[in-house]
Amino acid sequence: MNIRLAETTDVEQLIKMRWDFTLEDDVSGKIQDSEYSKFHTECESFLIESLASDEWFIWVVEIEGKIVSHIYTELVQKVPRPGRVTYPFVFMTNVYTVPGYRGTGIGSKLLSTINKWAKEQKYEFIIVWPSDQSVDYYSRNEFEHCKGAMMNTIN
Template identity: 25%
Template sequence: MDDIAIRPVRAGELPAVAELRRRWVQEVYGTTHTTVEEFAPQFVAWAQKNESSHRCMVLLRDEVVIGVAWLAITERVPHPRVFERTSGDVQCVYVTPDERGRGLGGELIKAVLAWASDLGLERVTVHSSDRAISAYSRHGFEVSPNLLQFNVGQGRPE
């Protein structure tokens, strides 16, 4: 793995990150509804606008971006014991298909969790695909009976 590096994204790499995000959507949904030429500038603008709350880690082989992971950071409501509280959510972890099966996704997860620790985050969550649950479990993620989810797009309960 001497030719592999994992580090925070640099501004000039954001178009490559956009392409990986687009590839992930293509893999999962079969279509993207936009070309990379349409998507990349909008994605780069979004990433730059949200860089304080959404941190991007890239996986590189010989300086080519082959994987990506995002850490979304959310400030939490203070309480009397700990006023400044933040949590994180791992998002959009992706490794190109030809690089999978080598433990690189796990290395990305470890790097994001180390980043979360360095930032002093209280907890880190992830909404995982079925395929990736075991990878997150190997890195210490556990199912929590206290973490619930409501899908707004499905409407309000009666």
């Protein structure tokens, strides 16, 4: 098992995993295979730009050349405040493990690596919006519910 940052050579696997991840939750069947080409183009562009940036860090677990788990993290810069050094915080999204590897501890090992990285970099905190099914996973891995955020759903 190799935990590492994604590289451009991983783009095709990451696109397919994102597609599969989305289809798992598409109980309505709204997403059609015919949409894959358009999605592929958009996702490929996003991934290439993200991997070249200093804002996105895409973490993967690789086993025998196959990516079996990933977590996307984005640094969010904060406005400086007088009297203290201002560090960014980490927005975590697209947390996914291939079904055959779930429940093996791989996701927790990946999350532990990210927690350690964030502490070493002195990022202020990591934030994630968990699904109802993933709350226990995050709770087991040093995350706690917070209060204070508000949201305006635009669409």
